[in-house]
Amino acid sequence: MTPACRRAIQTIKKTTLSTVTLLLAVGCANAPPDDPLEPYNRAMFSFNEKTDALLVEPAAKVWVKVTPNVLRTWVSNFFGNIRDPWIGINNILQGNPADGLNDIMRFVFNSTLGIGGILDIASEAQMPKHDKDFGQTLGVWGVKEGPYVVLPFFGPRTMRDAIVLPIDTTAENPLMASFRTPLIQDSATRYVLMVTKGLNARANVLGLERTLDEATLDKYRYARDFYLQQRRYKVFGDSALPQYENFDDDGETNPPTPPSTGEKR
């Protein structure tokens, strides 16, 4: 890496951090400038909602009806296991070699003793499962998250994560990804696996969408804020957590026009 390049990365990192910190601090007290695509996003969000309500959710309910509990657990474990090496690589790229090693050992352990990954015995043996992807890695490296964007079928992403999504989906799932040569050559088998994976994943969160429906005045807004906050937490950890102000301290800080909307205190 040339010094100029390194300087450039440093600069990107600095501006990113200050921007994101500012956005976080401002929270959502004022219309945040982090949703320039809002009209498109809202349209896509409602498209996804409708697709889900008409097609995916009913199918997932059928899937739950026709499969025994234990089979769904096996399916979840199997697809979860395939992801582990990529999770491990990203842990290493993010500077957590011990966690990365844990993830790779999980894969080895579960693929063999866990009968091809259908049993998650690594978790029982105190090797916890993590959740890392390349979008996060870029975030840790200092790449800006960019605007919030709702993708068809995939749902909410930051622009950064959306751009590297093909890399993530390919590396997460070498069995089926059609980028380059998938490990499973037969396309019919691939489709069956893909649908199974999707249905099963949806089945795992059946009922949860009701909570979202019920909790909010503006579902789109709540989902967006939720998504962005959990992404930032994954990248920045505890420093992305909210600062708890006390708005009951009358008089002490009660300016007629608040100068800054959310300086961390």
Add this chain to the structure above:
Amino acid sequence: MMKQSIVRCLLVLTALFVPGVCAAANDTQTPDGLVRTVTDDVLAIIRSDKAIQSGDMRKVLALVDEKVLPHFDFRRMTMLAIGRDWRSASPDQQTRLVAAFRLLLVRTYANSLTQYRDQTIDIKPLRAGPTDKQVRVSTEIRQSGAQPINIDYVLENSGEGWKVFDVLVAGVSLVTNYRGSFGDEIRAKGIDGLIASIETKNKTLETEQGGK
């Protein structure tokens, strides 16, 4: 070889669950003790109550009312959900906001309780000094095939014992996450407008969910 490992794993498994069952001491003086006691109590009831499992909202609400709500500071929660505008609300508006928001949270929380199946909940050891006034108790919900979900409770001791005033799900504050939509509502319709919107929402939920 393989058989041995499986047996070992089963042993690990048993070892994991037994202390959880035995250690249900009734300690509500410390923040983590409080979270543990309430969690254990509530889960024990849900596990044994078929009506709750099948979504009997009246029973769920009664359970939440009795076991959970006394340990929450709803005024603090509402203040944090509203943000700066809290200061410009009159005492009367504040009271109505707290009542409406409380009902909204209870309804939502009660619903997610009925979703509980056979996950296990791990309460992590507390990392806080004895004089800390604000602490975060981390818990982990484990489910097969997915990474565990982290649910953290943020508690404060303002002299009347520990009270929860925020819940973080995967690092997202369920309370401050409302600021965006509440702020939008206040800018568009004022504080009374927001109160009306939450109350309307609560009415809709009541009709949908039933149970009072």
